[in-house]
Amino acid sequence: MKLSDGVEWGVHACVLLAVLPADAALPAARLAEYHGVPSAYLAKHLQALARADVLETVKGPRGGYRLSRPATEITVLDVVEAIDGHEPAFRCTEIRRRGPSAAPVRDYRMPCGINRVFSGADDAWRAALAATTIADLVVGVVQDAPRAALDKAGRWLNDAIR
């Protein structure tokens, strides 16, 4: 089980977009350049984020992507589900109903116990991701990142949205 690399990129992109001045936007090419990732492929994931109403797009020159909501109202889970989909990691195939000891389908009232365990784990995973917002991550980055990196990032941003 592995999470798509695009998820990591998407979260980082949202964090960067969160510190943009209001009404500014950043093109996919700039976001890719900033993070050192393939531009075209990052664009694919940004489109997914736009479809999920996490980002909104501005077309034409001076256009690009920006957050569609305040960073305090976008959770990490929102980003993950936008890119990775809403499917749970575990998909019960109801194999208990197969094989030589199966009973008629209508006799299985409760969901499979194994399914319940995995669903619970999935809920815990999602709850943990939903507890953190993009705004929280911004605070963390500002606290943890080296001063020099923050300065460089600020200058780069000013130049990018010029």
Place this chain on the structure above:
Amino acid sequence: MKLSDGVEWGVHACVLLAVLPADAALPAARLAEYHGVPSAYLAKHLQALARADVLETVKGPRGGYRLSRPATEITVLDVVEAIDGHEPAFRCTEIRRRGPSAAPVRDYRMPCGINRVFSGADDAWRAALAATTIADLVVGVVQDAPRAALDKAGRWLNDAIR
């Protein structure tokens, strides 16, 4: 992000093996027949479980697989990690250290904040899976499964380990 189908099969197989009489074993072919899954492919996952010391193997006629420990001491997480590996779903590629605003590596003391969030979610997921043992699942199956299915399963088992 999707969990391998083999994980589901492995858990079901362990549940069935948990109700075997002591010192009996069940071949991979029988386990596959019981669950209605491809025999050779299930065998692959059973081998992984054996390598992880969840199952032990008995070679030769009347041989097969059986639990290597009491079912109360095998958690669902043990089975999942044996088949799916110990890698966390999210692997931080440290993209914060790349791009035009990067700083020297030694300046990044703390793990990336994004990484911390996903690690926490992963821990919650694992904790939820570790909270349930195979023995617990057996109890659940006995409670939930239709009476007819349990009877059929009992007869089938007696015939299989004959």
Place this chain on the structure above:
DNA sequence: GGAGTGATACTCGGATATCTGGTGTCCGAGTTTTCGCGG
């Protein structure tokens, strides 16, 4: 009848093909800007 021995049948184990989904890329549709021109 009992023990030894060889053959046998059955099991796991790892090495080997196939295929779906993630990875990576490209060019077309649409819009804002901007430059030029006329008033």
Place this chain on the structure above:
DNA sequence: CCGCGAAAACTCGGACACCAGATATCCGAGTATCACTCC
């Protein structure tokens, strides 16, 4: 100098190849069983 308009440049958006890992399978290695033979 100001307003209008057309061209242009820049952006997103979805459609198209490629590749790794999961899926599925097979045959060889090893061992307990069993039958047979000999004592």
